[in-house]
Amino acid sequence: MLIELDIFSGRPNPRWQLDGRAEQTLRQLHQHLWQIRSHPPEPPGLGYRGFTYTLDGTTWRAYKGWVVSPNQAMMDRGHTVERLLLEQLPAEYTEIRPRVLAELE
Amino acid sequence: MLRIQVDMFSGRPNPEWIITDTDATDQVLEWAARAKGAIARPGTGHLGLGFREIRVTRLGDDPYRKRGVPADFALASAAAQDFDTSGELALRVLETMPLDREVRLVAHELTPLTGDLKILISERLRRYLVERPPVSIFKFPPYNPLRTTIKDDRCGNCEYEVSQFNPGFWNVPAVQPHNNCYNYARNWRTDTFAQPGRAHGAMTNIMACNTVTAAAMADGLVKRCEVCLPISEWPRRLMALVIDPGTDYHWYRHQRGGFWGHKPGGTAARNVDNSGNLIVNPETCNRGGYTDFCGYFYAGKSVVIN
Numbered sequence: 001m002l003i004e005l006d007i008f009s010g011r012p013n014p015r016w017q018l019d020g021r022a023e024q025t026l027r028q029l030h031q032h033l034w035q036i037r038s039h040p041p042e043p044p045g046l047g048y049r050g051f052t053y054t055l056d057g058t059t060w061r062a063y064k065g066w067v068v069s070p071n072q073a074m075m076d077r078g079h080t081v082e083r084l085l086l087e088q089l090p091a092e093y094t095e096i097r098p099r100v101l102a103e104l105e
Numbered sequence: 106m107l108r109i110q111v112d113m114f115s116g117r118p119n120p121e122w123i124i125t126d127t128d129a130t131d132q133v134l135e136w137a138a139r140a141k142g143a144i145a146r147p148g149t150g151h152l153g154l155g156f157r158e159i160r161v162t163r164l165g166d167d168p169y170r171k172r173g174v175p176a177d178f179a180l181a182s183a184a185a186q187d188f189d190t191s192g193e194l195a196l197r198v199l200e201t202m203p204l205d206r207e208v209r210l211v212a213h214e215l216t217p218l219t220g221d222l223k224i225l226i227s228e229r230l231r232r233y234l235v236e237r238p239p240v241s242i243f244k245f246p247p248y249n250p251l252r253t254t255i256k257d258d259r260c261g262n263c264e265y266e267v268s269q270f271n272p273g274f275w276n277v278p279a280v281q282p283h284n285n286c287y288n289y290a291r292n293w294r295t296d297t298f299a300q301p302g303r304a305h306g307a308m309t310n311i312m313a314c315n316t317v318t319a320a321a322m323a324d325g326l327v328k329r330c331e332v333c334l335p336i337s338e339w340p341r342r343l344m345a346l347v348i349d350p351g352t353d354y355h356w357y358r359h360q361r362g363g364f365w366g367h368k369p370g371g372t373a374a375r376n377v378d379n380s381g382n383l384i385v386n387p388e389t390c391n392r393g394g395y396t397d398f399c400g401y402f403y404a405g406k407s408v409v410i411n
Binding site for chain 2: 006007008009010011012013043044045046047049095096099
């Protein structure tokens with residue numbers, strides 16, 4: 001599964017393949033999210049805009065405790081999806097990890 | 106470092122190379138400094154088909170004039186006051202063309218620097234110097250109600266074009282993910298997520314004002330008010346560069362109506378900042394982590410990005 005951290009403007013965003021184990025964890029986390037009829041926050045233009053990935057044909061964006069597709073919005077109060085994906089961030093992007101972490105706190 | 110471009114082709118990329126050797130760079134600038142009448146403003150001589158001029162561009166982010174020589178100039182230009190000397194210098198500069206490429210440029214894919222090409226350039230240049238075509242009269246661009254030429258309020262003698270904010274062009278699935286802030290600010294959809302300097306072998310991985318500025322200037326951008334772009338560079342854009350230190354860069358483009366447009370990465374083009382306010386000043390708008398304001402640049406039609 002391809003993950004993209006949507007954060008840059010000029011440079012290409014970090015993209016990487018999630019390993020099978022992490023993908024399984026991500027699927028389990030999705031099962032524990034609950035749908036909610038509320039408006040999720042809009043990502044800003046510049047800066048951290050969340051993680052995007054495609055699960056079973058649906059593209060999701062995990063941002064600030066929400067996991068959103070074009071048709072659904074789910075609450076993720078503990079930022080579990082974002083934290084999981086941040087842990088999987090490739091080592092070459094270590095310098096941006098604290099910045100994303102700060103957005104989750 | 107100097108970029109040398111032989112302006113002679115119409116469809117193929119022009120032959121070009123980079124002089125990286127300091128002594129060779131100084132030598133070319135010395136020739137130009139000693140023969141002031143031999144250099145001309147690029148794009149002001151013969152603009153028709155065939156050999157037109159040899160363009161010399163300094164790639165360093167240093168002051169505009171060095172020993173009285175501008176950062177960009179043309180040799181063998183029909184607009185040169187001393188055409189004969191200009192042609193002689195052009196022949197000397199042609200001798201710097203490397204056949205084993207030290208710096209590989211995108212243009213070399215379609216126009217490799219071969220011995221045959223060097224002979225062709227030499228023949229065309231010598232014939233051109235004998236024939237001496239007239240200076241082309243540039244026709245003023247057609248009236249376009251969506252694009253206006255304005256005088257730069259920071260330096261009254263410079264002009265550039267502002268166009269209607271048109272996010273619909275960029276915010277469609279076939280375009281939006283493949284074009285970034287640099288594409289938007291230059292107003293050129295390349296679908297390559299263009300990087301400053303990449304088209305000219307001068308890309309940088311160091312995210313700082315001086316490095317990204319140098320990379321963009323290798324693409325042909327010039328600093329605002331230090332150089333005025335001629336009307337032959339129409340349409341000319343005003344761009345602003347900001348940096349998230351050590352992390353990323355970002356560009357804005359001045360639009361018709363007095364505000365600025367931008368396109369953060371693969372997201373939608375917009376004219377508001379991180380607070381949702383219309384951007385009337387890129388120096389003071391909410392730019393998130395892009396805290397360093399680097400400056401303004403003009404980008405004329407000859408600026409090539411990739």
